[in-house]
Amino acid sequence: MRSRIQASLPQMSEAMAKIGTLLLQDPSLPLELSITELAETAGTSPATVTRFCRLIGFAGYVPLRVGAAAELGRSSAHATWDADIGRAFDPNDSPADVMRTLVNAHTVALQSTAEQIDSALVEQVAEAIARSAHVDIYGIGGSAAMAAELQARLYRIGINAHVWSEVHVGLTSGALQSETTVAIGISNTGRTEETIEMLSLAKSTGAFAVAVTSSPESPLAAVADVHITSYAPGEYLQPDDLSAKHAQLFVLDLLYLLVAQRDFARTTTMLAASAAAVSPHRRALQKGQNAS
Numbered sequence: 001m002r003s004r005i006q007a008s009l010p011q012m013s014e015a016m017a018k019i020g021t022l023l024l025q026d027p028s029l030p031l032e033l034s035i036t037e038l039a040e041t042a043g044t045s046p047a048t049v050t051r052f053c054r055l056i057g058f059a060g061y062v063p064l065r066v067g068a069a070a071e072l073g074r075s076s077a078h079a080t081w082d083a084d085i086g087r088a089f090d091p092n093d094s095p096a097d098v099m100r101t102l103v104n105a106h107t108v109a110l111q112s113t114a115e116q117i118d119s120a121l122v123e124q125v126a127e128a129i130a131r132s133a134h135v136d137i138y139g140i141g142g143s144a145a146m147a148a149e150l151q152a153r154l155y156r157i158g159i160n161a162h163v164w165s166e167v168h169v170g171l172t173s174g175a176l177q178s179e180t181t182v183a184i185g186i187s188n189t190g191r192t193e194e195t196i197e198m199l200s201l202a203k204s205t206g207a208f209a210v211a212v213t214s215s216p217e218s219p220l221a222a223v224a225d226v227h228i229t230s231y232a233p234g235e236y237l238q239p240d241d242l243s244a245k246h247a248q249l250f251v252l253d254l255l256y257l258l259v260a261q262r263d264f265a266r267t268t269t270m271l272a273a274s275a276a277a278v279s280p281h282r283r284a285l286q287k288g289q290n291a292s
Contacts, residue, residue, distance in 0.1 A: 001027060001067040003112040004056040007231050011217035015044040016052045023068075030068040035061040057116055109247040112231035117251070121226055125182075126258035128208050133180040134160040136173045136207070138198040142245060143186040150184070150252040156274050157260050157267045167194040174201030183207040186252075188230070188244045190218020199223055212251055214244065 005020045012020055019042045039046045058064040129135055139147030144165035151163040164170035183202035187195045190213030200223040203209035211224035214231055221227035230247040260267040
């Protein structure tokens with residue numbers, strides 16, 4: 001629950017932010033207060049509490065209470081959020097402390113991303129990719145590596161995919177889209193101007209536009225037909241937080257697997273063909289070694 005609130009806090013109205021702040025300070029409040037009492041404590045209305053619940057991914061106040069109970073149950077079994085991932089790295093942290101903090105940050109990024117994904121929506125995107133004439137993928141900087149990873153995976157299973165990480169050629173790509181194509185923009189913040197510009201142009205010329213960002217309220221999400229959230233804690237090593245990359249890769253891996261399912265026979269045939277093509281470049285195993 002904490003991770004959902006923190007991810008959505010920048011997009012909340014002032015009234016919702018008051019509720020979010022209260023629950024971050026004391027996540028047990030939903031277990032102690034009715035929806036009316038929580039609204040009064042936050043100085044807002046029960047309807048706003050309901051909207052707050054839906055914004056962070058709960059159907060209503062009762063599911064929020066269940067989430068709060070689960071959160072408190074987990075906190076008794078391991079270190080709290082503040083102790084594990086709610087603080088910056090300290091220069092005096094031991095390697096074990098750094099490793100524990102990173103593991104928790106990455107785990108939260110992946111779990112929160114999975115919780116916020118709409119399975120019907122990603123299935124729709126996968127179906128569009130599988131049926132498309134070609135897929136153009138846009139990303140700048142660190143997101144360019146994620147775009148290249150998706151392109152390589154899709155290409156191996158027979159999807160005509162291209163990656164564009166330079167704005168001039170990306171805009172050329174965007175100008176050549178049509179109703180038979182899919183365009184995917186990847187940006188952690190959703191505020192990278194070049195990616196916004198490329199995806200916006202691709203959509204304007206007919207492509208089905210997909211945004212993969214950490215914020216559903218970002219400018220990139222606003223220009224897309226659909227948005228998929230890849231949650232980023234935003235705690236460490238800004239602006240290139242590796243936990244954000246892992247969340248992006250989780251989303252892209254999910255899309256790849258769902259596309260692969262659409263024509264499983266073709267997928268397996270093409271993967272076998274590509275594996276055979278590169279096998280002469282792999283050194284043979286020595287006796288006693290395993291394939292890993």
